[in-house]
Amino acid sequence: MPDHPARLTVLVKDSLSDLVEAAAAHVRRSAADAIAARGQFRIALAGGSTPRALYPRLVAGVDWSRARVFFGDERAVGPTDPQSNYRMAQETLLGPAAVPPENVVRWRGEDPDLDAAARDYERALTAGATPPWLDLALLGLGPDGHTASLFPGTSALAEESVLAVAVDVPQLGTRRLTLTYPALCGARDVCFLVTGHDKASAMAAVVDGGRLPAARILRRGGPVTIFCDRDAASALQNPERFKEAT
Numbered sequence: 307m308p309d310h311p312a313r314l315t316v317l318v319k320d321s322l323s324d325l326v327e328a329a330a331a332h333v334r335r336s337a338a339d340a341i342a343a344r345g346q347f348r349i350a351l352a353g354g355s356t357p358r359a360l361y362p363r364l365v366a367g368v369d370w371s372r373a374r375v376f377f378g379d380e381r382a383v384g385p386t387d388p389q390s391n392y393r394m395a396q397e398t399l400l401g402p403a404a405v406p407p408e409n410v411v412r413w414r415g416e417d418p419d420l421d422a423a424a425r426d427y428e429r430a431l432t433a434g435a436t437p438p439w440l441d442l443a444l445l446g447l448g449p450d451g452h453t454a455s456l457f458p459g460t461s462a463l464a465e466e467s468v469l470a471v472a473v474d475v476p477q478l479g480t481r482r483l484t485l486t487y488p489a490l491c492g493a494r495d496v497c498f499l500v501t502g503h504d505k506a507s508a509m510a511a512v513v514d515g516g517r518l519p520a521a522r523i524l525r526r527g528g529p530v531t532i533f534c535d536r537d538a539a540s541a542l543q544n545p546e547r548f549k550e551a552t
């Protein structure tokens with residue numbers, strides 16, 4: 307079992323409602339702290355389906371006029387495609403919260419040149435800012451231990467300097483756009499949102515075994531909070547050993 311820095315908190319909740327409310331409270335605090343300290347809140351949203359339950363809880367309670375919204379990753383699709391992470395966020399948060407479009411930095415997943423799209427995304431991530439580029443990175447966890455689009459066995463895992471890449475994901479038979487470890491591990495704060503029994507083995511491998519792509523983010527040295535349900539936590543060794551998130 308890897309010795310995790312004391313900065314890892316695993317918060318196990320019995321209901322999805324309690325889980326997303328705890329996560330939403332964490333995001334609201336992160337936003338208020340960032341805006342008070344630096345006048346802006348720089349967040350990278352997670353994709354996939356789990357955040358659909360969280361994002362409506364963030365429509366209120368965050369000053370989105372002072373935010374800059376990024377995405378941890380994106381599929382190689384346009385903004386109206388049902389697979390688009392941007393579309394999911396637009397439907398559940400960005401639209402309902404009337405986040406100013408100029409505050410949202412979308413990956414150009416529709417670009418025939420995804421490498422150029424990734425280079426442009428890195429420029430947008432760093433424009434007018436200094437590291438850490440993100441105040442908060444929201445992430446999910448795949449059953450194979452991927453997070454964002456950092457999939458096992460892919461070239462993006464080896465990237466140690468570039469912040470945003472296009473990457474071949476053979477197991478999906480497609481390309482993805484993703485922030486890399488330098489961008490995600492360097493965030494001031496990182497939160498994972500993980501639910502469902504299909505994530506239990508990945509959670510155990512990542513938290514207890516220190517393996518699979520998401521594990522490296524847990525070892526980053528900065529704070530990491532995993533908001534999960536009992537199903538996702540069901541294979542963890544001694545889940546009670548983690549301190550409760552405040």
Ligand code: 6PG
Pocket residue numbers: 352353354355356357378379380381391445446447448452453454455
């Ligand atoms: C994506 C996400 C990906 C996601 C996990 C979990 O684009 O799909 O960035 O990393 O967070 O695959 O997805 P679910 O929330 O759908 O289980």
